[in-house]
Amino acid sequence: MTADSSTDQERRISFYYDELDKEVELTRNLSAGARVVKWRAHCGPGVATFTYTGKTGFAIPSADTGRVVDGSPTVLCQAGQRCTMATNDEGKNYFTPAVDDDNLRAISCHIKTASPADIAFGTTNGLNDKEILPIMRYRNLGPDCTLSVKLTPILRVYAVKGYHGQDVITPDLDSNVVLSVDLTSLPQFTQWGVSFDKDSDRVIITRQTD
Numbered sequence: 001m002t003a004d005s006s007t008d009q010e011r012r013i014s015f016y017y018d019e020l021d022k023e024v025e026l027t028r029n030l031s032a033g034a035r036v037v038k039w040r041a042h043c044g045p046g047v048a049t050f051t052y053t054g055k056t057g058f059a060i061p062s063a064d065t066g067r068v069v070d071g072s073p074t075v076l077c078q079a080g081q082r083c084t085m086a087t088n089d090e091g092k093n094y095f096t097p098a099v100d101d102d103n104l105r106a107i108s109c110h111i112k113t114a115s116p117a118d119i120a121f122g123t124t125n126g127l128n129d130k131e132i133l134p135i136m137r138y139r140n141l142g143p144d145c146t147l148s149v150k151l152t153p154i155l156r157v158y159a160v161k162g163y164h165g166q167d168v169i170t171p172d173l174d175s176n177v178v179l180s181v182d183l184t185s186l187p188q189f190t191q192w193g194v195s196f197d198k199d200s201d202r203v204i205i206t207r208q209t210d
Helices: 003-009
Strands: 011-019 026-029 037-041 046-051 056-059 075-076 081-087 093-095 106-113 117-124 130-139 143-150 154-160 177-182 189-197 202-207
Touching: 075 177, 106 117, 117 143, 130 143, 154 202, 177 202
Parallel strands: 011 189, 081 106
Antiparallel strands: 011 046, 026 037, 026 154, 056 075, 056 117, 081 093, 106 143, 117 130, 154 177, 189 202
């Protein structure tokens, strides 16, 4: 996948809220179990914009927290490319640069570490290609195995209560999915309205005319 094709996959979604009579918290992610980004929609008019870059990659989670933190080793790796995760002489794991593989349709990483290792897969944030926002985490992958990922970018928006910025959205989360949409089915720019239905006591998101 070339840089140009990643640009073609970029989607920018703006959520406008001017019909709320109480404060709500919304989170958005690309997959259950993913790191999410939260924004708080206040009663007054406002807008929150989410950008899906279409650029994917792998990262090595912190051994202490299990999270992908600043400085974590990362590598960009797109569909049709493969990289390797290995261990250096100091016992630290690292990635080799991704290379094209005409036989691949997935995003692939070969594990050649000295011992079983965790690896995270995600997308960039659009500002820094070295920062991977994890979607999935794979635990204890044994040496000499290959991880292959096929991503269908489904954006899910949740309305939650008491959400903490480091929490993980899981399937059993006590919340309703307010919006679920395949990003590849959308044009590059879309606008959505966020409102609150008093009768059902639910947040509603509807697509606005482009």
